[in-house]
Amino acid sequence: MPQGATRFARIRDGLEQVRLSPGPTAWTYEFLLFGFKQAWACLFGGLMLALLLGTHFFYPADAPWHRYDFLTCAALAIQAAMLAFRLETPREAIVIGAFHVIGTIMELFKTYAGSWIYPEASVLHIGAVPLFSGFMYAAVGSYIARIWRIFDFKFTRYPSAWATAILACAIYVNFFAHHWLPDIRLFLFGTAVLLFGRTGIWFTPWRQPRRMPLLLGLALVAMFIWFAENIGTFANAWTYPDQRDGWRMVSIAKLGSWYLLMIISFVLVALIHGVRRPDQIR
Incomplete structure (x- = not known):
């Protein structure tokens, strides 16, 4: 275990050292x-969802801070x-910072276009977007x-970096x-299938690397984000036009958007982390 390893890496290493005979017990443990x-x-996202729900139900109406400002400070x-x-790790913090900038730019435009709104007041905001x-x-x-990092991702038949970057920029x-031109998302879906249709993602839950089609993995994560979005709108963190009356x-x-x-998101992280093949050793 490297000296600079995170606390979780040391915990994970201990759990992965467990030795069990093949069979139902080992499958359950994995x-x-x-x-x-x-x-x-999911620690960061889970804590943010907990904050959204907790402040929705329990944040005092007469608090000296606006709820949105409290959420900003809590996230920091x-x-x-x-x-x-x-x-x-510091590298993960860089990824988070990049996503924050990209997301805030999109939020500024989408709120201006009326795609969704933030119904509560705040001091820490840019335009109509709380930080x-x-x-x-x-x-x-x-x-x-x-x-x-946790599952030691490796990939087979991953497309070239320049092709994935062009697709991500187009999306x-x-x-x-x-909002002004024809929506080309169907074309973008098709291009994603052409680029990533044969790409496999290898991940290691315990000892044995497992494989999943990358597009399937992205779809599963998108589904969980959609569930989280429902929690966020229920907590009145933001509101879509069809939710104004309830x-x-x-x-x-x-x-599809997610x-x-x-x-x-995946392309951006791949450009920062790099893409390794199964024959490459950590």
Whole structure:
């Protein structure tokens, strides 16, 4: 174990040293270890969701701070604590920062276009966008960056970096341009299939590397983000036009948007972390 390893890396190493005979007990242990690692990768996002729900139900109406400002400061405190206690690496913090900037730019445009609104007041904001909103995107980046390391991701038939970067840029531009130009998301979905259709992602829950089609993995994560989005809108963190008269579940069509955002997210983290093949040793 390297001297600079995070606290979680030392815990994970201990759990991975467990030796069990092949059979149901070993399969159960691997499944539980997989869940534990997933939960740890979701730590930042999970804490943010807990804050959204907790402040929705319990934040005092006469508090000296606006709720949104409290959320911004709390998110900064969580980020600082994760770095201070070595629960997160500096490289992962860079990923989070990049996602915060990218997400805030999109938020500024989307709120201006009326795609959604932030119904509560705040002091810490840019335009109509409270600063805590960028941490919602940062939570996605945090999850991908952390899970990349925790499960020791490797890839087969991963497309060239320049092709994936062009696709990610086209998806990002389309999030803005479709307000004036034809929406090309179907073309973008097709291009993603052409680029990543044969790409396999290898991950190691315990001892044995497992394989999954990359596009399937991205779809599963997009689905969980959609569930988290429903929690966020229920907590009145932001509101879509069809929720102004009362909360309702976010349209299932939003899964497509989250799927495209997952591609952007994955490509960005790949450019920062690098892509390794199964024959490459850590």
